[in-house]
Amino acid sequence: MILFGLAFVLLALTASGIMALVRPASRSALPPVLLPTLGAVLTVPALLGGSDFSGLPLPVGFTGSSGGLELDALSCLFTLLAFLTAAFSAWSGDLERPSPEIAPGFHPLLLAATVLTMLAGDVLLLTIGGMAAILLLGSGKTVPGWRRPRIGAAGCLGGACALLAGAAIPTGALLPDAGFSLLRGEAGSLGGGSGSLLLPVLAIIAAGPLLGLAPWGRWHRRLCMTTPAGVPVLASLLGLFLLMRLLLDLAGEAPPPWWGVALVLLGVGSSAGAAHGALVAVRLRGATGGLLATQNGLIVSAIGLCLLARSADLPVLAGAALDAVLLLVPVQLLAALVLLRLARSVEDEAGGDLLARLGGLATSMPHAATIALAGVAVLAFVPPAGGFGGVWLLLQAASGMCRLGEIVLSVSGGLALIGIVLSVALSAAAWLRLASVVCLGRPRTPRGAAAQDIPARLGRALVALLALALLIGLFPGLWLRLLSPAGRLLASAADADLPPLFRLTLAGSGSSLFTLPLALLLVLALLVSLWARRRLSPAAARVEPAWEGGFAPPPPWLPFGDPLAQISPAALQRALHGAVMGTTRMPSGWHPLRSGRQLNGAVRWIRRTSLLLQAWMQDQGPLAALVLLVLVLAACGGWRFW
Structure with missing residues (x-):
């Protein structure tokens, strides 16, 4: 029916x-x-x-097909x-x-x-x-x-x-029966040939x-x-x-291992590249599109991990990777839909979506700014939204493959871990950049200062979509129970137990994520910080709104404030680029240890080594970062051979 x-x-x-x-x-x-x-x-x-x-x-279709x-x-x-x-x-x-x-x-x-x-x-x-x-x-x-x-x-x-x-195509037949029920019965029919x-x-x-x-x-x-x-x-x-x-x-049910390896490499590479694109984007909708492509790349890497686990007959890891996909798909795409729609509203009201001309939306469009901050937080995997639980399951599946003895699984799991962590870190940096540039500060244009907030009808629809993403994050077990037939269909887990209602777990590992208590702890920490700020902070001589950045009201000849006193869209990416490339230099004469302090031999040696390491990193740039990454990974994995 x-x-x-x-x-x-x-x-x-x-x-x-x-x-x-x-x-x-x-x-x-x-x-x-x-x-x-x-x-x-x-x-x-x-x-x-x-x-x-x-x-x-x-x-429609071939005669006699299913x-x-x-x-x-x-x-x-x-x-x-x-x-x-x-x-x-x-x-x-x-x-x-x-x-x-x-x-x-x-x-x-x-x-x-x-x-x-x-x-x-x-x-x-x-x-x-x-x-x-x-x-x-x-x-x-x-x-x-x-x-x-x-x-x-x-x-x-x-x-x-x-x-x-x-x-x-069965033997002796001229036309194929292309129904999915028959194709599922022909497991492994592609064989190892060109197909x-x-x-x-x-x-x-x-x-x-x-x-x-x-x-x-x-x-x-x-x-x-x-x-x-x-x-x-x-x-x-x-x-x-x-x-x-x-x-x-x-x-x-048993794909070749290289299928999963190819999808993992493609997914983590694409997600890291898209997250970097969102970090350096000059337009609001371009940055939002970069965050959407980041989520798509992570989901593709999760599909690759599921294929890799199925090829090695690891149903637990395959189920964890598939659960990550089922959590990430609805939450991240709904949040991206909210942000893309808000970006279009901001473009209509503020006269464009260039980040260099946006700012101060917390004053002119408070409801839109609040919803935008919540949506970008979901795309940046901030708990308790469902994206955080999906990334947690994805990390559990990748780390579980790293602990296996087979080299293909271990290397693929390690690369997936590096790519996932890098993508999530760049997504969080892009979230911080968008929040500070678009929502905080002063309006940079007259039209931006006179922008009107979104209609109540649109605001209710946006809040409803974000509330759905939040409910999936708070009760991931209930959502995965609704989609348990998909797990039996795609992960070959017909005998798998139903997931718990209020937590995420990986069978056999003892690791669990309690999403509802985590959300309550975050709310409690927020309330405590607000109380401490109100009760314990000294009284200010001049009270200014938070989005003014602590500056006094602008003079009459600068109605939109001094541009040098506001954060620019390129400030964060320039700082990160300098830190990675080794081009950021401290002021002359600066050192964390004051001159004249009595230093023993160990501290002198640490100081000398740190100065030499800093000079070497400034000379080598990306090569130094790569060498340090290899040394850290070798130190973390060396315990297995001791």
């Missing part, structure tokens, strides 16, 4: 998009928020019901997120502003193609829906340079689906431009900067779904 309703929603979306193409000037008879909301309402009971599979045969529409745990999750994204975009007014570069009917057709891909029960429908969605993403003129990537991605998706369909070599390469090329993986990060940033907020989120959902469906679900 649910699939009949979803099929009706698909047909209505397609008809609405075609009518908009045929008659661009005519107004749609249905509100744009109605069909996505109806689809989300139909998908929620399927998610809560926990049924494994339900199918709807369609008169395909059609299929609603399993994986497609249920991604379909619900796609409908929520489209409903929020329509409800928040993100689609009301007409754009000459976007064709009429683009949004309903893109949603229909994306949902068709997620509900496909055979390779034919998966190919049709996926190729249509990829080609629609680059159909406008807003994203220059997308012609070749979209044609290549669509062609590679068709090639990957053809490989899977060809592996299911196993081509499938991951084709899948990565098909999903890479949608996720912002290297080397498609530049196009992904353009997509985030030029299209409505829901479009890059739908693209990310489509790319992650294609990777999980093709490599985790349909490619067999």
